Amino acid sequence: MARRSDTSCGGAGCAGLLLVLFVLPAVGYLLAVPLAMPDLLAEQTPPQELHGFGQYLILYAIPVVVALLLALFAGRRRAGAWWLVPARAAALLALVAAALWWTEGKVGDHPVWNVRATAESMAAGVVALVFVVVVRRWDASRGGSRGGSRDVPRVVVRTHRPAPGEIWLAMVPLREDPARQLRHYCVVLAVHSGHAEVAQITTKDKDGRTDHIRMPNDGWDKASGRAHWVEFGRTPRRVDYGMFLKSRPQGRCPAPVWRQLSRQLD
Template sequence: MARRSDTSCAGFGCAGLLLVLFVLPTVGYLLAVPLALPDLLAEQSPPQQLQGFGQYLVVYAIPTVVALLLALFASRRRAGGWWLVPARAVALLALVAAALWWTEGQVGDHPVWNVRAMAESMAAGLVALAFVVAVRRWDASRGGPRVAVGTHRPAPGEIWLAMVPLREDPARQLRHYCVVLAVHPGHAEVAQITTKDKDGRADHIRIPNEGWDKASGRAHWVEFGRTPRLVDYGMFLKSRPQGRCPAPVWRQLSRQLG
């Protein structure tokens, strides 16, 4: 097994430090604005307060938008209809409100506003982080494939890059392009594509490059007439397909599926 380099360790350490010092407090503060901003205004000399519908609208719109973005970011797997993201945003806002209520009870009497604001921001940020992690794991356990904005789940007839299991040892996977033959809850059936010369073999057919491989210029062969390989959706390496399987090859592969 390759030894992790000091550079990669330092990279992970810097990412973790940035997350703790900047991302969590910033996201948390935006979620806690309805509590933190009036508290800040009350500290001014003379004390200030929000005035008018417009100011209140902006203050409460900020955490709403942030919650929607976090719910969209967390929901990278297709696990329901269009209503799922706003429903999750509402759940996040409820969790943040509970965390802020608890935090206010602990530090609400502290004389320094910065301390109160930091505690509230970190509480809201930690709730947001836990929410994203929990939603990702929940969607993964439900077997939905990864979905990002503007992309879609693997579908039959598409070519994807994935970690495809070896036939002789399904516990091991190698990075390959593959044609999606069928989709099921939790996994897809695929035919692996290879650049190894398979001319003259009945279990492979040539697959033209047009429509999916416009750069390599290499010849490719795809499995034909063999038992499809099963690839968990978490093993697809990109959020969108490489392209469509060329029509003549797809007709041949479709016939073998019955």
């Protein structure tokens, strides 16, 4: 289940290429569509224009909906702070408007529409990417501690924050070199302001060792069919919230294993 972070450069490079070539321009164009669409229509032969309230409503509703979705995706706070989504969406739209205004001043007189549209889309896309990264890191750094029962984990409404007893995918630091991390599933043991304490899960055979216990796949790994072991009786590893790689947990730690893990925390 573990993957070395320094052997994933190829996958990261492909993901970055796809992000630059497809995701950023697509998201950026949707955010910039009130500027790009009239410009496109004006390039037609004969030139076209938008007509009627309905067409303008749709045109300006598109970036608003996209901004709301991005704010919802980026946010990692508790569900009760509902006002953060529209507030952040409004901030994103303001930043996009500023970026488009600056870009229009640079390429607005270019004779080729594709060049203008590409520049506007990329400017808005980069702003959206920076927005998502900054909001996620901000929420991760300010996440308050959450209590959790040390009994069998309960089914709770997710708030996009790791909780004790859940299994998450994260970049877990090496014991011999905490500055380096590997991609591992782990059991969250405790949560604090800005970070969680976890026990690493591995697929390496640890039978016969006292510092690991065998972990059933029930409730969290329904696909691989591989055997797993989780650290036991060792100092928990510290993982910052920004190093969790998913927005939701993989599942819950099987009850018999969680009872053993939680006893060591008492």
